[in-house]
Amino acid sequence: MNNEITVEEAENKIKEGEVCILDVRTSDERAQGYIEGSENLDFRGGNFKSNIEKLDRSKTYIVHCASGIRSSATVKLMHELGFNACYNIIGGLNEWIKKGMNVVK
Numbered sequence: 454m455n456n457e458i459t460v461e462e463a464e465n466k467i468k469e470g471e472v473c474i475l476d477v478r479t480s481d482e483r484a485q486g487y488i489e490g491s492e493n494l495d496f497r498g499g500n501f502k503s504n505i506e507k508l509d510r511s512k513t514y515i516v517h518c519a520s521g522i523r524s525s526a527t528v529k530l531m532h533e534l535g536f537n538a539c540y541n542i543i544g545g546l547n548e549w550i551k552k553g554m555n556v557v558k
Contacts, residue, residue: 513540516539
């Protein structure tokens with residue numbers, strides 16, 4: 454199952470609606486800018502796995518971090534926990550910004 458999507462594919466899914474955007478960066482990183490409507494769950498936080506387990510498995514998730522490494526690990530974890538529709542943005546927020554997409558500061 455390919456669970457990696459490009460910035461453009463992610464933007465299209467977000468525009469279509471009905472997706473949850475998960476930002477798995479630290480709160481300090483998030484303070485530098487984030488994708489509008491995203492929810493922050495710190496990958497390095499102590500209760501990360503339990504927070505992921507509480508999410509609704511019927512929803513579609515687009516996951517990102519700064520570069521795509523933590524979000525890739527998150528998507529793998531989500532699949533192991535029974536989530537079917539979760540996608541990692543290739544290149545993370547760095548790529549999102551590089552492509553000129555909007556961030557909230």
